[in-house]
Amino acid sequence: MRNLSVLQRQMFKSPILAQGLIKPSSSDQKSKNLYFSMNLTTLIDAFCILVIFLLSNMNGQLQNVNIGKDIKLPIAEKTEILNTGITLRIEKDSLYLDETKISMEELTNKLIQLKNKGPKSLIIQADKDSDFEQLSYALRAGSQAGYEKYAFAVLPGKVK
Amino acid sequence: MASFGGISNKKDLNFELNLMPVFDILSVCICFLLMTVVWVEVRSIETSQAVGGQSLAETKPEKSLWIKIDDAQNLDLSFNDSQQKTDTRISIKAKESTINWKEVNRFIMAQKSKVSLAHLLPSKNTKYDEIIRLMDLLKQNGFQNVGLSPI
Missing domain, CATH: 3.30.420.270 (Nucleotidyltransferase; domain 5)
Known part of the structure; x- marks a missing residue:
C-alpha cells in the first residue's frame, strides 16, 4: 500500500470496489469493474462559477422587507x-x-x-x-x- | 519520469489533489448563498425630517423649491428664501387629469444644480406613485434634500 495516492487508498476502502472483490466475475466472462472514478474538476469549476455569480448578486441590502400580497410598490x-x-x-x-x-x-x-x-x-x-x-x-x-x-x-x- | 497515479519508485512530480474538501466547502457556500439571496430587491427613497428646535438665526439661509399639488393635479411651483419670501411662482396645469410630466420634467431639469432643497405639499388625493415619481425626478436633478409635508 506504500506510495499510493489519496484517491487510490480511498479506492481500496470503497464499498463498490469491495463488492467487486467479494463477487468476482467468472473467468469466462469479461470482468467488469464496478468502481469508476469521477472527475470532480469540472464539477468544481461549475460550483466556483455559481458561487461567484451568487456573491456578485448580493446587493448589500441590510433589511429584508416582506412585501404584502396586495401591495404594488412604486x-x-x-x-x-x-x-x-x-x-x-x-x-x-x-x-x-x-x-x-x-x-x-x-x-x-x-x-x-x-x-x-x-x-x-x-x-x-x-x-x-x-x-x-x-x-x-x-x-x-x-x-x-x-x-x-x-x-x-x-x-x-x-x-x- | 513522472508517472500518473503515484506508483513509482522515483520522486513524483505529479500529485493528486483531494478535491473532496473543496467540493464540500463549495456546496456549503452555495447552500448558504441560495438561502440568503434576495430575489426581489427592494430599495428606498429617503427623506429626512427635522426633529427638535433650531432657531431661525442658526438656520443657514438657503433657497428652496416648494411644489404644491392641488386636487386637480395642477402644480404650483415657487422658490422661497429662508425668510419664506416667494421669489418666483410658476403654475403647471394638469394634462388629462394627471400631472403634466413633460412640463414638470422640463422645469426641474432647468433648475439642475441651482437649488438643492425641495418641499412637496401633495393634496389628499394625490397618488403615492406620483409623489415617489416627483421625488425621484427631483433627486435625479440634484435636489439632495427633498421633504414631504403631511396634510
Missing part, C-alpha cells in the same frame, strides 16, 4: 440601499407595524415604544395607487414619535 430610478428600521406597511384598510396589525389610534404610541428600542428610521411600504391621505397619517405619527428619517420602499427600475 418604481424609482435614483434609489438608495434599504437600511435597517421599523417597517410600516399600509394596506387598503389596515396598518402593519413590523408584521403586527395595529389600529390608527395606537400607531403613535407603538412607534414611540419601538423608537426607544433603537432604530431611528421608519420604512414605509404602501401601494402605488394609494392616496396621500393614508400616507399622511403615517407621516404625522412618525413625526410625533420623533423619527428623523423616512425611507419609502420602492422597486428599482425605469419609470415609463
Whole structure:
C-alpha cells in the first residue's frame, strides 16, 4: 500500500470496489469493474462559477422587507440601499407595524415604544395607487414619535 | 519520469489533489448563498425630517423649491428664501387629469444644480406613485434634500 495516492487508498476502502472483490466475475466472462472514478474538476469549476455569480448578486441590502400580497410598490430610478428600521406597511384598510396589525389610534404610541428600542428610521411600504391621505397619517405619527428619517420602499427600475 | 497515479519508485512530480474538501466547502457556500439571496430587491427613497428646535438665526439661509399639488393635479411651483419670501411662482396645469410630466420634467431639469432643497405639499388625493415619481425626478436633478409635508 506504500506510495499510493489519496484517491487510490480511498479506492481500496470503497464499498463498490469491495463488492467487486467479494463477487468476482467468472473467468469466462469479461470482468467488469464496478468502481469508476469521477472527475470532480469540472464539477468544481461549475460550483466556483455559481458561487461567484451568487456573491456578485448580493446587493448589500441590510433589511429584508416582506412585501404584502396586495401591495404594488412604486418604481424609482435614483434609489438608495434599504437600511435597517421599523417597517410600516399600509394596506387598503389596515396598518402593519413590523408584521403586527395595529389600529390608527395606537400607531403613535407603538412607534414611540419601538423608537426607544433603537432604530431611528421608519420604512414605509404602501401601494402605488394609494392616496396621500393614508400616507399622511403615517407621516404625522412618525413625526410625533420623533423619527428623523423616512425611507419609502420602492422597486428599482425605469419609470415609463 | 513522472508517472500518473503515484506508483513509482522515483520522486513524483505529479500529485493528486483531494478535491473532496473543496467540493464540500463549495456546496456549503452555495447552500448558504441560495438561502440568503434576495430575489426581489427592494430599495428606498429617503427623506429626512427635522426633529427638535433650531432657531431661525442658526438656520443657514438657503433657497428652496416648494411644489404644491392641488386636487386637480395642477402644480404650483415657487422658490422661497429662508425668510419664506416667494421669489418666483410658476403654475403647471394638469394634462388629462394627471400631472403634466413633460412640463414638470422640463422645469426641474432647468433648475439642475441651482437649488438643492425641495418641499412637496401633495393634496389628499394625490397618488403615492406620483409623489415617489416627483421625488425621484427631483433627486435625479440634484435636489439632495427633498421633504414631504403631511396634510
